[in-house]
Amino acid sequence: MSAPALYLEKIERSYDQAGLPLEILRGADFSLWAGQSVALIAPSGAGKSTLLHIAGLLEKPDAGEVYVAGLGTTHLADDARTALRRSEIGFVYQFHHLLPEFSALENIMLPQMIGGYSRREAKDRAMQLLDYLGLAARGKHRPAELSGGEQQRVAIARAVANGPGLLLADEPTGNLDPKTANHVFEALDAIVRATGLATLIATHNMELAGRMDRRVTLRDGLLVELA
Numbered sequence: 001m002s003a004p005a006l007y008l009e010k011i012e013r014s015y016d017q018a019g020l021p022l023e024i025l026r027g028a029d030f031s032l033w034a035g036q037s038v039a040l041i042a043p044s045g046a047g048k049s050t051l052l053h054i055a056g057l058l059e060k061p062d063a064g065e066v067y068v069a070g071l072g073t074t075h076l077a078d079d080a081r082t083a084l085r086r087s088e089i090g091f092v093y094q095f096h097h098l099l100p101e102f103s104a105l106e107n108i109m110l111p112q113m114i115g116g117y118s119r120r121e122a123k124d125r126a127m128q129l130l131d132y133l134g135l136a137a138r139g140k141h142r143p144a145e146l147s148g149g150e151q152q153r154v155a156i157a158r159a160v161a162n163g164p165g166l167l168l169a170d171e172p173t174g175n176l177d178p179k180t181a182n183h184v185f186e187a188l189d190a191i192v193r194a195t196g197l198a199t200l201i202a203t204h205n206m207e208l209a210g211r212m213d214r215r216v217t218l219r220d221g222l223l224v225e226l227a
């Protein structure tokens with residue numbers, strides 16, 4: 001049997017706050033398989049972003065191991081971690097973080113070209129994704145010329161353009177009105193279903209969380225499954 005897309009084993013992380021250790025994660029375990037979508041629901045300050053940064057290889061845990069596509073990562077050299085992150089992990093944030101001076105199409109092409117795809121391949125894939133997300137006519141537009149929901153759909157396309165196995169999203173609809181949030185969530189869900197990605201999404205939106213395969217929360221620094 002193949003490995004989970006993401007496996008967190010006894011993750012510990014604390015921060016120094018005013019000279020005192022603030023323990024955020026205290027041995028959190030979690031596994032996420034290809035094709036699964038999981039909502040991470042927890043109060044502000046519980047450690048959702050910390051967990052996503054660790055799962056996304058942006059931050060190292062103090063103890064424990066992060067396996068991405070079956071590969072242990074904490075002892076990898078920095079360049080190997082970066083390469084694994086670029087090929088295996090896509091990120092979507094609350095704010096789109098698109099590059100303002102580039103068009104929607106170029107924003108989706110860039111990570112692919114950094115990942116070694118030719119300009120032609122990157123453009124074809126970017127156009128396919130835009131088409132899939134109902135944005136075929138908006139490829140030449142810069143982020144400032146797009147609505148909030150369109151910007152976020154472009155950010156989703158960019159996150160999956162390199163064909164990662166794992167998609168991590170931190171409040172991807174947190175900045176949108178309910179109707180637009182629903183539209184963006186449906187785009188995300190359609191891409192996830194079409195590609196068989198494993199997805200972990202931190203969200204406060206209980207209605208969207210209810211449509212995902214599993215729901216987890218952070219309790220006393222551990223990940224706990226919700227009904």
Ligand SMILES: Nc1ncnc2c1ncn2[C@@H]1O[C@H](COP(=O)(O)OP(=O)(O)OP(=O)(O)O)[C@@H](O)[C@H]1O
Nearest residue numbers: 015016017024042043044045046047048049050051
């Ligand atoms: N670099 C840091 N240095 C010190 N404390 C930090 C640091 N990063 C996060 N924290 C603290 O760790 C705790 C968890 O933060 P985190 O951002 O992971 O929570 P969150 O659940 O994502 O919250 P929110 O829903 O408000 O985004 C908070 O108390 C925060 O102040």
